[in-house]
Amino acid sequence: MSKDKEHFRIAHREAWIGVALAVFNFIWWFGFAYGLGGKSPSSYHYILGLPAWFFYSCVLGFIVMVVLVTVVVKLWFVEVPFEEEEGEES
Numbered sequence: 001m002s003k004d005k006e007h008f009r010i011a012h013r014e015a016w017i018g019v020a021l022a023v024f025n026f027i028w029w030f031g032f033a034y035g036l037g038g039k040s041p042s043s044y045h046y047i048l049g050l051p052a053w054f055f056y057s058c059v060l061g062f063i064v065m066v067v068l069v070t071v072v073v074k075l076w077f078v079e080v081p082f083e084e085e086e087g088e089e090s
Helices: 003-037 052-076
Strands: none
Touching: 003 052
């Protein structure tokens, strides 16, 4: 397999991983925001002074996504050199 095809294969796989993370983030946010936030405000539970739906969807969701992205980048993303190697000509 040529180097260019290998680079595109890696980029394609990593792009799909990014899409999966974005979809997961949206489902997390939507589930907590509308699942817990669809009630009457008088029945809200509060965590650290924030409504539970906001805390879980925005605060905890952000922390979960930071951890997930960090783990994914360290485990599955690979460094791809874009410079041509010395001695290699087009």
